[in-house]
Amino acid sequence: MKPGFRQSMAWLHTWSGLLVGWVLFAVFLTGTAAYLRPEISLWMRPELEVTRPGPDIAPRLMEAMARIAPGSQSWTIGMPTARDPVARVFWRDPQAPNRRGFRDAALHPVTGEVLTARATRGGEFFYRFHFDLHYMSPIVARWIVSVCAMFMLVAIISGIVTHRRIFADFFTFRPGKGQRSWLDGHAVAAVLALPYHLMITYTGLVTLMFLTMPWGAQLAYKGDRAAMNADIFGNAPVTRPAGRPAPLVEIGPLVEEAARRWEGGSVGRIAVQNPGDARATIQLVRQDSERISFNPQSLLFDGTTGVLISATGEAALPAAETRGVMYGLHVGRFAGPLLRGLFLLSGLAGSVMVATGCVLWAVRTRQQAEKRGRVGFGTRLVEHLNIAAIAGLPVAMATFFWANRLLPAQMEGRAEWEIHLFFAAWGLCLLHPLLRSGRRAWVEQLGLGALLFALLPLLNFAITRRHLGVTLAEGDWIRAGFDLGLLALGAALGAVALLVAQHGRTRPGTRCRAAAPLATAEAAE
Amino acid sequence: MRLPPWTGVLSRSIAAILGGYLLASLVAACCALGLALPRAEAVMTGAMLAFAIHAGAVVYVFAVRSAWRAWAGLALPAALLGGLLWLLQSGGAA
Amino acid sequence: MLGLALPYAGFTALCLAMERHHEQVLGRRQIPPGLRLVLRLAGWLLLLTSPLPCLALAGWGGGSVLWCGMLTAAALLLTLLLAYVPRLAAGLALVLPTLGLLLAS
Incomplete structure (x- = not known):
């Protein structure tokens, strides 16, 4: 040279x-x-007790959400884990003063009661x-x-x-x-630590690529963001409420179905849309610490009948999988x-x-x-x-x-x-x-x-x-x-x-x- | 007349940052439209590849002997890719 | 444990095959050519076997990431020890794999 x-x-x-x-x-x-x-x-948050999550915690948390957010259009429940032993939930509430119309709370991992702790951003900051x-x-x-x-x-x-x-x-x-x-x-x-430095820098760039390198996506989708989101991120399309009340299906069997489909994997997040409405949906997302790839595996169920509507992330294509692995390596949650x-x-x-x-x-x-x-x-x-x-x-x-x-x-x-x-x-x-x-x-x-x-x-x-x-x-x-x-x-x-x-x-x-x-x-x- | 040395540095920096970004974007766009893959796959392949192209372009720009050559080295592939992109777009519209 | 011990021992052998570090540890600059060859071979062999415990522990995906991390950790440990307590650095290369084998068995 x-x-x-x-x-x-x-x-x-x-x-x-x-x-x-x-x-x-x-x-x-x-x-x-x-x-x-x-x-x-x-x-x-020194106020929080460390308790092992109970065995059938999902139904408890669903009941708790019905209690604290009855009229809300959507709930999201982050399941408790060994690292973060409380359930973190948030729900849509148009009257909420901040966080773009969302309220949040921490729930007890066994009883589902609302926990009070000092307000802090914690590690999130x-x-x-x-x-x-x-x-x-x-x-x-x-x-x-x-x-x-x-x-x-x-x-x-x-x-x-x-x-x-x-x-x-x-x-x-x-x-x-x-x-x-x-x-x-x-x-x-x-x-x-060179492999790490290269990995973390490149994967860091990739995590933000839809912001910094949007040209390909713009040309290919011609500005159709909804199609792109569904294609790339597997986001469930937002459904409008029917206006007719209908009870939500039992969550327990859905969680079991998820465990069966994911070969023993566990549910990390439950997202419910239009709870209590005839057009309710329940989405179960797999715990992201169980796989390197960050491409979320999720199952979408009809919220009143419990019928499986769709499953995403089960067989990701090569580029999507590459991006998922890069993303997963960067955040290191696995x-x-x-x-x-x-x-x-x-x-x-x-x-x-x-x-x-x-x-x-x-x-x-x-x-x-x-x-x-x-x-x-x-x-x-x-x-x-x-x-x-x-x-x-x-x-x-x-x-x-x-x-x-x-x-x-x-x-x-x-x-x-x-x-x-x-x-x-x-x-x-x-x-x-x-x-x-x-x-x-x-x-x-x-x-x-x-x-x-x-x-x-x-x-x-x-x-x-x-x-x-x-x-x-x-x-x-x-x-x-x-x-x-x-x-x-x-x-x-x-x-x-x-x-x-x-x-x-x-x-x-x-x-x-x-x-x-x-x-x-x-x-x- | 020779220009002072800082003009060369400035010129190369612009070539590296803006020219490199343009080249990388063109690669991403050509991949998104030209690769025979499902749409989402092609888009993501292009975007992930683009950062390597940009980094390579920066290294190239500062490695060659003169700023002129650096600009030329970027402009040639950029023109080719631009032409390809034009073909892909008009082909897609037809 | 073995996942850390193997790359550590491998790196130590390789570094003892280098004159500067050989002097640091053993006080001699000259390395007999036969010894150097043995050290090199042993070092590379140890490094080649070092992914095995990681792959056994965490599978292909997680294991390869783990192996990279272990290489980094072992090399950092060796470099720091070499700078401050070179004798300990070399000693550890014998102790760690023994411990690892004992724990694994």
């Missing part, structure tokens, strides 16, 4: 990575947190943030995230080309050597505890890759600038944004959890204020480096993040009934594990803060300059 090619790829890698690095870091880290969406949601951002239209946000993901894909490809010694440096990490260590760390986090742990690890490796990449740029540019004797505005801007984006985000995430514990449970607009405080903390982290020199700002923000995370389990001892003493004794592994995870996160951030602080004391400047040449220079050899 010509050296010129590698050099231009090094240039492309640097700039495509740097320009969107901060957004990518936020997307990567909150997206990684989203693997724990149900766990976070449960932890953030991180999940939404990682592609919808916040304080802006979701469409704009998804375009921004998609463009950043495209930059990421380009950065990954050009990075592979640039990295001349993938196999020779496969296991190489040399700590404590300034820029050389940053480069090693960047390469290790990138290369060792992953059991072990694989979820590996996804988390890889997600963190991705965050580290982006972070070290941004830091590497700043370290390298500062060295070059110091040689010339003048540090430019661009360098200082990047250094500043690195601190706020990389060290500030953990602080903001920890603040979100603190707000969840400290805001009064009955407060008006509580769930929104948790989010406002998340952004307020992040904003302060953006201002803080103005007052502090670079390294001190890093140490202080990382240290603050470490403290905030590590103290959360202690806060639980002080103000909730669900602290480690109780959760461990009761075998509430979700909450106990989450608390222990917070401690580990605090310890890890603290260790990084200490390393940065120590490194500052030994003044590595001379060593850095003696270190091996830069990636670009290497490429030019």
Whole structure:
């Protein structure tokens, strides 16, 4: 290969990575947190008991819906699972103040009673943030995230080309050597989890493809959205109520029929249209944790006779299946505890890759600038944004959890204020480096993040009934594990803060300059 | 007269981002109309393929020796695909 | 367990066949050519067998994803240990598969 090619790829890698690095870091880290969406949601609602779902819970939940939403046009019931042990339901109510005419509730997994818990977005917030951002239209946000993901894909490809010694440096990490260590760390986090990085970036683009790449669909369907939705997503067409009352069929036999057709698979969601009407329909959707592919398998029944109307997703065609598998791999809901742990690890490796990449740029540019004797505005801007984006985000995430514990449970607009405080903390982290020199700002923000995370389990001892003493004794592994995870996160951030602080004391400047040449220079050899 | 180097970078960036997107869209559109598959299948194949095309186009644009060549390298396949798309559309209408 | 142990041992053998890491662990830069060949072969063989426990556990689809994850985890673990406690890194390559076999049997 010509050296010129590698050099231009090094240039492309640097700039495509740097320009969107901060957004990518936020997307990567909150997206990684989203693997724990149900766990976070449960932890953030300490009021909820963890109970095993009862054996014939579906009829109970249907009765409960008839009680709490009698006149509604549609109900959706999310069945309780081991990870999220309450039933989450929502129903259409034109009088509902928000959520586009929907109300929601959590139901007890055995009795079907309505549970009360503090208002919070829980893990849903991180999940939404990682592609919808916040304080802006979701469409704009998804375009921004998609463009950043495209930059990421380009950065990954050009990075592979640039990295001349993938196999020779496969296991190489040399700590404590300034820029050389940053480069090693960047390469290790990138290369060792490379299949994951490529997968998550490409599948991420594919999840939003009907927004960002709509041209084929538009030409082929000529704007007929209903036909497209039915073709591609298998959405049941909306039926109008007949206006004649008729009782709903028993749900139990339908659930059994579903289990038979799905060879032991279980129902994840029940969607009822026009309950109590002669034209009622009941749709059973399979639990999405049971298959890699995200193409939902579902059965549509007549709601009064129980006759099967149609079944979708039983034999998906190749392209639909490919998309389903890509989607499923991206959201990782099929992953059991072990694989979820590996996804988390890889997600963190991705965050580290982006972070070290941004830091590497700043370290390298500062060295070059110091040689010339003048540090430019661009360098200082990047250094500043690195601190706020990389060290500030953990602080903001920890603040979100603190707000969840400290805001009064009955407060008006509580769930929104948790989010406002998340952004307020992040904003302060953006201002803080103005007052502090670079390294001190890093140490202080990382240290603050470490403290905030590590103290959360202690806060639980002080103000909730669900602290480690109780959760461990009761075998509430979700909450106990989450608390222990917070401690580990605090310890890890603290260790990084200490390393940065120590490194500052030994003044590595001379060593850095003696270190091996830069990636670009290497490429030019 | 030689243009300053930043114009080359700017020109390539536009070619990579907009030109690459256009090329990818054309591929997606041609697949959607031209592949002998059920409609939904063809549409999805095209859209999923498009991101790889875009990434490849970006790499190509920054790899070739001059910005002119980069533009030419995008324009040629884009013109061919555009022609194909026109044929497919008029063929579909007939 | 075996799913992690096999790629870990495989990667360790491969990395001991590289001069830089050989020196890190054993303090010698020279690797006898015969030993290098044995290490390489053993490493690749271990890596080739490493998908088996994952596939047995989770089937073709889930198993291949699991295997990729395991490769990543094993390589990350090895790289970090190698940087800070190289002796332990090599020792673990013997301990982990033994443990894995014991647990599997």
